[in-house]
Structures are given as structure tokens and as C-alpha cells.
Amino acid sequence: MSHHQAKLAVESRAYPLFRYDPDGGLTVGECLDLDGNPNPDRDWPVTKIQYVDKGREKEMELSTTFVDFAVTEARFRKHFRKIPRDSWNEDMVQVSEYLDLDEDDREDKVPFVWALDAKRELSRLLVAQPMIESAEERRAFWIMLRDLGGVQEPVADVDEVQIESRVRQEVVQKLASSLMGLVSGNQALDMGAMLDAVSSEPAQQPQLRAVESVAPAADGDYMAPWIDTEECTECDECIIINPQIFEYNADKKAIIKNPWIDTEECTECDECIIINPQIFEYNADKKAIIKNPNGGPYRDLVKAAEKCTAEVIHPGLPRDRSAKDIDKWIKRAEKFN
Ligand code: SF4
Numbered sequence: 001m002s003h004h005q006a007k008l009a010v011e012s013r014a015y016p017l018f019r020y021d022p023d024g025g026l027t028v029g030e031c032l033d034l035d036g037n038p039n040p041d042r043d044w045p046v047t048k049i050q051y052v053d054k055g056r057e058k059e060m061e062l063s064t065t066f067v068d069f070a071v072t073e074a075r076f077r078k079h080f081r082k083i084p085r086d087s088w089n090e091d092m093v094q095v096s097e098y099l100d101l102d103e104d105d106r107e108d109k110v111p112f113v114w115a116l117d118a119k120r121e122l123s124r125l126l127v128a129q130p131m132i133e134s135a136e137e138r139r140a141f142w143i144m145l146r147d148l149g150g151v152q153e154p155v156a157d158v159d160e161v162q163i164e165s166r167v168r169q170e171v172v173q174k175l176a177s178s179l180m181g182l183v184s185g186n187q188a189l190d191m192g193a194m195l196d197a198v199s200s201e202p203a204q205q206p207q208l209r210a211v212e213s214v215a216p217a218a219d220g221d222y223m224a225p226w227i228d229t230e231e232c233t234e235c236d237e238c239i240i241i242n243p244q245i246f247e248y249n250a251d252k253k254a255i256i257k258n259p260w261i262d263t264e265e266c267t268e269c270d271e272c273i274i275i276n277p278q279i280f281e282y283n284a285d286k287k288a289i290i291k292n293p294n295g296g297p298y299r300d301l302v303k304a305a306e307k308c309t310a311e312v313i314h315p316g317l318p319r320d321r322s323a324k325d326i327d328k329w330i331k332r333a334e335k336f337n
Contacts, residue, residue, distance in 0.1 A: 005072065011038055011045055012069035013142040018149065029150030040151045043139050044096055052120045063096035066135040067113050067127055077311075078230070079128040082264050083112060088124060095127055099135055123264075128228055229253045229337065247317055255317070255337040259301050262312035263287045272304035272313060280304065288312075294319070299329045305336040 009015045017036040024031035039045035044063040051058055062068070070076040083092070091110055093101070098111035111132060112124040227238075227246075232253040238246040239254065249255050261280075266287040272280040273288065278295030280288050293301070298318035305313040315333040318326055 008064070008069050008072060010036065011047070012064045012066050013037075013044065013138045014066050014069045016142055016145055018145060027150075028148050032145075032149040034145065034149040034151060040146060040149075043142065049114070049116070050120070051116055051122050053122070062094075062114065065096050065099065065113075066138040067095045067111075067131050070131055070134065071113050071115060071125060076131065079131045080113070080115075080125040082115075082262060083124040083126050084264055085123075092124065095132075095135070098127075099132070099139065129231065227254055227256055229255055249334055249337060250331075256314070257317040257319075259290055259293050259316040260314050261288055261290060262310075262314075263289055265310050265312040267310045269309045271307040271309065275304045275307065276300040297323060298326065298333075299323075302329045302333045302336075305333060311336070 010017055017034065019033040019035070021031050021033065024033070034040050037045075038047075042063075044065045046061050047064050048059055048061050051060070071080055091108055092112045093109045095111045095113045098106065098109060101109065111127040113127055115123050115125050117123050229249065230253065234248070234252050234254075239248065245257060246254050247257050259279075263283065264287065268282070268286050268288075273282065276296040279290060279292060279300055281291040283289050293316070298315070298320070301313070301315035305311075305315050314336050316337065317330065317333075320326075323329075
């Protein structure tokens with residue numbers, strides 16, 4: 001995969017290419033050559049991806065951001081979580097669009113990145129904040145490089161409706177201000193109100209790209225609970241609310257005590273079921289679930305997490321701390337929680 005990953009690293013602006021020839025000219029722009037970077041006039045290049053939706057081949061265009069590169073690298077895996085399809089909702093925003101939002105508009109929005117599963121069907125992965133910050137840093141670097149290299153930003157797409165609306169507004173404003181000079185007092189206020197009414201016509205909202213495979217928003221938003229443990233700020237809130245569910249690990253970062261599985265990521269390798277079928281079982285889709293967290297010793301949960309080929313088992317913490325070598329097993333479980 002090294003060739004593929006190297007190409008993706010360039011395309012996603014993770015590692016943009018540039019060549020500096022000191023004899024190229026007098027200015028930095030003349031000496032710097034950004035050849036080899038796709039769509040140099042854009043923040044992120046646009047690529048097409050093919051996928052399968054309800055058995056049919058489909059295609060869509062996607063901006064390739066740094067996050068789209070990171071999601072393919074195992075070292076960044078902890079920054080992504082699969083979102084069950086029945087939890088998809090309208091507050092989820094594809095990452096390139098999320099990056100274009102300002103801080104206020106990002107409130108209540110959840111960034112996700114598209115991924116293809118083994119059947120080439122689309123799935124959504126939740127993107128953790130460090131990935132967003134890295135993408136912003138890479139974008140800022142690319143913009144600086146592009147500016148030094150003298151690459152112009154693209155001319156914005158012409159939106160005829162917007163232009164028509166703006167021209168209409170300008171004409172009305174000019175007309176109104178001329179009339180304002182002729183009227184006085186309340187009449188002027190009425191004209192102001194009229195002007196307000198004209199200018200408060202709903203503005204054209206930028207449309208999110210239509211993606212055929214997006215399922216309608218589900219009413220129920222249930223997801224298996226999980227914590228970005230490394231991001232925990234140790235504020236105690238969760239522990240105060242329910243110490244039966246939450247606890248600090250050895251680094252004083254909050255974790256969830258109950259064991260759980262990223263069931264949708266299960267690759268049906270049987271390992272956990274072999275270790276303890278009283279704890280683990282397959283659901284109707286042949287994906288592993290926790291049947292009974294107390295169906296066996298805590299060490300079986302840890303062993304299953306260690307054996308799990310998909311690394312989707314999270315052992316939580318033992319209810320019974322008196323078992324032999326329990327501290328050793330808690331320690332071994334740490335990296336899966
Ligand atoms: S060990 Fe992991 S991948 Fe294998 S069946 Fe169990 S949960 Fe699924």
C-alpha cells in the first residue's frame with residue numbers, strides 16, 4: 001500500500017510537493033514550483049469514489065482532506081469511531097464542509113468522514129477534534145505554500161439566483177435612498193421598514209452536497225457509549241453523576257466501566273466466542289455482542305480484547321476486584337478502554 005498511501009498523502013495536503021529553484025527568478029513565486037499537487041487552486045482536491053448502495057454501483061465526488069488520509073492510517077485509528085447507520089442525523093456534517101464552518105456554525109454539528117467497508121458500502125466515521133485541528137493546520141500550510149507559489153484561488157462559482165437577488169436589492173436600496181431624500185418623519189420610517197422587508201428575503205443558503213446514499217435521519221440517536229479517554233480533562237462530572245458507570249483509569253482519565261463492543265466493526269473471527277460463549281455471542285447479523293458481562297471472569301474479557309482481530313472489544317473494569325491478579329488484568333485492559 002506504500003505507493004497508494006504516498007499518493008494519498010500528497011493529494012490530501014498531508015505532504016504537499018514543492019520544488020524550489022533559486023535560479024528560477026527573483027521572487028519566491030518564480031522560484032517555487034507546486035507541480036504535482038492536484039487541484040492546486042483549491043484547499044482540497046476533489047476526487048470521485050465508487051461505492052455500492054443497495055446492490056447498485058454509485059459514484060460521488062469528495063474533497064480529499066487531511067482527515068480522509070488519516071482515516072486510512074492505522075496510527076490514527078483511535079481518532080475515528082464508526083457511527084451506526086440508525087444514528088445518522090442531520091447534525092452530522094461531512095468533514096470538508098465542517099472545516100469550512102466558522103466556530104459558531106460548528107456548534108451542535110458533528111464532523112464525519114465517509115469510509116468504505118469490505119462490501120464497498122458507505123459508512124460514516126466520527127472524527128475526533130485532534131484530526132480537525134490537524135486538517136486545519138495542513139490547510140493553513142497549503143494556503144501559505146500556494147500563496148508563495150503564486151497560485152490563484154479559484155473564482156467562486158457563479159450563482160445566478162444570488163446575483164439577481166443582490167442586484168435587485170441594490171436597485172431597491174438606491175431607489176429607496178433617493179426617495180428618502182424626498183420624504184420625512186414617519187414616511188421615512190415606513191420606507192425603512194419596506195426596505196427591511198425587501199432585504200430580509202431569505203438568502204440563498206449554500207446547499208450541502210446531495211449524497212444519494214444518505215439515509216433519512218433516524219429519530220432514535222442511540223449509540224454504544226464511549227469516551228475519548230485521552231481527551232478527558234478530569235473535571236469529575238461524569239464520576240459525580242454515576243460512579244457505577246464511569247471511573248478514572250491509572251492516568252486519571254475517565255473510562256466506562258461496563259464492557260462493550262464496536263459491534264458493527266466486528267469481523268466475525270470467532271475469537272471472543274471461543275474464549276467465552278457465556279460472555280460473547282453473535283447477533284442476527286453475525287456480529288459479536290456482549291451477551292452477559294458477568295458470564296465469566298474479567299480476564300476473559302481482557303483476553304478477548306487482546307485476541308480480537310478487529311480490536312473492537314473494550315473490557316471496561318471488573319465489578320469484583322478481589323479476583324486473583326486483578327490489577328494485572330486491569331493493566332492489560334487499559335489500552336482497549
Ligand atoms: S473477536 Fe472481535 S472481530 Fe472476532 S468475533 Fe469477537 S468481536 Fe468480532
